[in-house]
Amino acid sequence: MAKLMDYDRALELFEPVLGFEVHIELSTKTKMFSDAPNYFGGEPNTNITPVDLGLPGSLPVVNGQAVRYAISLGLALGCSIAPTSRFARKNYFYPDLAKNYQISQSDEPIAFAGSVEVELPNGRLFTVPIERAHMEEDAGKLTHVGGATGRIQGAEYSLVDYNRAGVPLVEIVTDIIYGAEADAPELAKAYVSTIRDIVVGLGISEARMERGNLRCDANISLRRRTPEGEPPAPLGTRTETKNVNSLRSVERAIRYEIQRQAAILDDGGTITQETRHWHEDTGQTSAGRPKSDADDYRYFPEPDLLPVVPSPELIEELRAALPEAPAIRRRRLKTEWNFTDLEFQDLTNSGLVNEVIDTVAAGASPASARKWWTGEIARTANAQGVDATTLVTPLQVAQLVALVDAGTLTDRLARQVLEGVIAGEGTPQQVVDARGLAVVSDDGALIAAIDEALQSQPDVLAKIRDGKVQAAGAVIGAVMKAMKGQADAARVRELVLERATALPE
């Protein structure tokens, strides 16, 4: 296990320098260069054409929709769109692509020089510089068999499914990111999260990290701090961490690499320039392939494809159709909903902004919608280890809120109803009916229970009559118990005080 330096100590000695490569799988109907379905899954090697297998005589043709998606994404990232961009061959031998090269873009990407504003959990706004966004194709899926059993000879092989080969990708590459300082892990998470919001907003990708629709490679190096007045130290050697498949992993992986690299550098060691693999289970990275000759990709213009020259009219049409940028949308919603900074931050961090929007649209107040999603629902999701959005729908939450607002449910009862909805027992109203959970609003039943409680606790009754109103708590508790919690505590309190004076001595 690698030696780690205390995080705060590492930040005292070194400045973290970051860079990210995020791959987005576009949700077109067909692949980037062939008319095979863009559908990864199903029976292996069925969503493929001769182009995806690189068979002799097959020729790629660019998917026009993928180009439009890439331009929209470039514009949403604040990039300039290249008047002319070209595809290039990236040559390498690996069986995940049958052609022995990947069609990508090298020195003429479709979009370049942009920036993305991200908001950190502590409220800090950070502008991430974008170097470029380029189009390319995804690779097939390899399954390695054998080896782990220790029988190396002859037993090891790999199986290849090309269904994913040729799926359209846009790779977003940042410039070198300085100044994140101790926020580096949070920035990494916030950046990837913002990119996800952007592509979801554009409707160009499913952007599910756990399915590999959105993948992040995180580059990080450390630069030793120099005393004031001295020139800055040169940039350190970087590592590239791959296989980070959740927002939480992105954050953890960056923090781990800062601590690992700091420990090595402080011991007088050197960082090896290499790819590193993130292991979700152990929370560590391990060494992968060192950068070497194998990275000499010998890019050259793809002779089978023609330049992409988007007309200014097309670019303006796509620009006009862009949805509101996440940062602007965030500011607008915060004002509309009248949330405090802390409340909104809390909501943003929960990743449930869209759910609250939909719940408000379904009739709930913003405050109630936020309370349920970031409270009970998020807690339940956390306990079950699932995504909150899979538990209930915004409509169900709005219906629940409506029942509370109408006085049919107290918060306590509403939580039981929510439990029923999550358990699949139907709509909130159906759960109320089936479980008999509605508030007892019949004053007659309440008064009977109150009178009984007051008479069985004459000392409490005497105290209330002496004006010691806080003593009523014991009676309220007894009544709520008798009502099995299905009463509005505020109403019970009113009635207790009323009955205390009304009852005969």
Added chain:
Amino acid sequence: MSEITQEQVTHLANLARIALTPEEIVSLTSELGSIMDHVATVTEVATPDVPATSHPIPLQNVFRDDVVGQTLTAEEALAGAPDHDGSRFRVTAILGEEQ
């Protein structure tokens, strides 16, 4: 004469996964040098007002509609494979990792 070295040829052969004998390296070093000289001659002719091109014919924006077409069956896909497991291609153990 271009400065192609035997080291460069060895490196290229390695990248292209081609096994070369020492004799072949010597002869290819000389031949590649000649090709480079030839290209250099063309470069001399090209004046700054001739833009770089990747295609002899000035075509651009040839796109396909995003409509699903005919796919291969797994059986067809695997027909030419040296080895497979019935649904996937089988390849020898892979050193290194995905790019």
